Amino acid sequence: MDDPYQTLGLSRDASxxxxxxxxxxxxxxxxxxxNPGDKKAEERFKTISAANEILSDPVKRGKFDRGxxxxxxxxxxxxxxxxxxxxxxxxxxYSSTSRPGEWNPEDLSDIFGSMFGQGxxxxxxxxxxxxxxxxxxxxxxxxxxxxxTRRLTLPEGGVLDVKIxxxxxxxxxxxxxxxxxxxxxxxxxxxxxxxxxxxxxxFFVRDGQDIRLELPVTxxxxxxxxxxxxxxxxxxVRMRIPPHSDTGTELRLRERGVPAHGSRPAGALYAKLRVVxxxxxxxxxxxxxSWQPEHPNxxxxxxxxxx
Amino acid sequence: MISIELLVSQxxxxxxxxxERWIAHEWVRPDGPPExxxxxxxxxxxxxxxxxxxxxxDVNEAAVPxxxxxxxxxxxxxxQIREAGALIKK
Numbered sequence: 001m002d003d004p005y006q007t008l009g010l011s012r013d014a015s016x017x018x019x020x021x022x023x024x025x026x027x028x029x030x031x032x033x034x035n036p037g038d039k040k041a042e043e044r045f046k047t048i049s050a051a052n053e054i055l056s057d058p059v060k061r062g063k064f065d066r067g068x069x070x071x072x073x074x075x076x077x078x079x080x081x082x083x084x085x086x087x088x089x090x091x092x093x094y095s096s097t098s099r100p101g102e103w104n105p106e107d108l109s110d111i112f113g114s115m116f117g118q119g120x121x122x123x124x125x126x127x128x129x130x131x132x133x134x135x136x137x138x139x140x141x142x143x144x145x146x147x148x149t150r151r152l153t154l155p156e157g158g159v160l161d162v163k164i165x166x167x168x169x170x171x172x173x174x175x176x177x178x179x180x181x182x183x184x185x186x187x188x189x190x191x192x193x194x195x196x197x198x199x200x201x202x203f204f205v206r207d208g209q210d211i212r213l214e215l216p217v218t219x220x221x222x223x224x225x226x227x228x229x230x231x232x233x234x235x236x237v238r239m240r241i242p243p244h245s246d247t248g249t250e251l252r253l254r255e256r257g258v259p260a261h262g263s264r265p266a267g268a269l270y271a272k273l274r275v276v277x278x279x280x281x282x283x284x285x286x287x288x289x290s291w292q293p294e295h296p297n298x299x300x301x302x303x304x305x306x307x
Numbered sequence: 308m309i310s311i312e313l314l315v316s317q318x319x320x321x322x323x324x325x326x327e328r329w330i331a332h333e334w335v336r337p338d339g340p341p342e343x344x345x346x347x348x349x350x351x352x353x354x355x356x357x358x359x360x361x362x363x364x365d366v367n368e369a370a371v372p373x374x375x376x377x378x379x380x381x382x383x384x385x386x387q388i389r390e391a392g393a394l395i396k397k
Binding site: 023024027028031033034036037079080081082083084085086087088089090091092093094095 | 385
């Protein structure tokens with residue numbers, strides 16, 4: 001048995017008030033009837049009570065301090081505790097509900113609902129909503145931009161027609177109501193949740209609501225300007241290249257990007273020009289040899305000026 | 308089952324007046340009419356618990372019904388969970 005001073009966390013010169021306060025504090029914490037789920041509380045409380053028994057009595061305390069009795073002192077005959085009854089059938093006598101011993105279905109669905117994540121009633125015949133089922137579907141870039149309907153073959157053998165809305169983003173999840181697992185006892189089915197993955201496009205790149213494209217042009221198209229055909233997600237359109245354009249010149253086609261969807265207005269298509277010289281011939285070479293530029297240009301000037 | 312006289316004599320330091328007040332507050336609920344109260348074992352244990360709350364833990368009288376009410380709910384819940392556990396095992 002432990003030293004009673006140690007048990008109550010007191011020094012040898014503790015006053016009677018110190019002892020009373022220390023005991024009350026520990027008794028409130030460890031009283032077995034207040035800790036029905038804790039098997040060790042009984043033992044701890046016994047030790048605390050025994051320590052208090054000795055130290056709270058000046059005669060016994062004196063005997064202990066002089067070594068005349070040991071820390072066990074005398075234990076009182078153990079009475080059955082309240083928890084021994086309250087934790088059994090007999091406890092129904094002080095039931096907190098109006099009909100002791102009977103199930104309160106509301107309580108139960110509260111308790112089990114919180115255990116299993118949703119308000120699931122504790123009843124075999126109760127309606128239970130079906131499970132949500134998760135799938136992934138890889139779609140083409142242009143289907144994501146313009147919207148489409150695609151058929152998803154399910155692992156279980158069925159098919160789902162998935163309506164892909166215009167302006168779908170990578171990783172977006174579509175919820176198909178009532179297309180998931182079957183509900184029980186007349187409850188609705190779960191939902192099918194479809195995570196969409198968008199394949200990259202060979203030349204279109206999405207940038208929010210806008211689409212970017214690198215547009216190859218000839219030397220004469222860049223210098224002299226003129227109409228060219230530009231692919232857009234909705235098909236090719238004619239665009240006029242202004243004279244004196246160059247590689248890197250960016251042209252904007254309004255409302256040719258991602259179409260308007262929801263509250264978002266249509267985006268633009270940005271075509272960045274890239275001058276391609278391509279195969280040359282003798283006449284072109286002859287022209288370049290004889291050409292005396294009016295404004296000689298050094299395209300590498302920036303490289304020289306930057307240290 | 309025991310009478311109020313026997314209970315008072317069994318529980319050290321218990322005053323009859325005080326016990327009758329606890330019964331009036333319904334902290335303890337014996338069977339029978341006031342002239343012939345009859346206490347179950349659980350009632351005796353509950354009287355001991357209330358005494359320990361009041362005099363060993365220094366809980367004041369106003370706090371006792373709060374503690375009893377919470378304990379009653381706690382034990383009720385424990386009995387229900389045990390019963391539910393038995394139902395699930397079936």
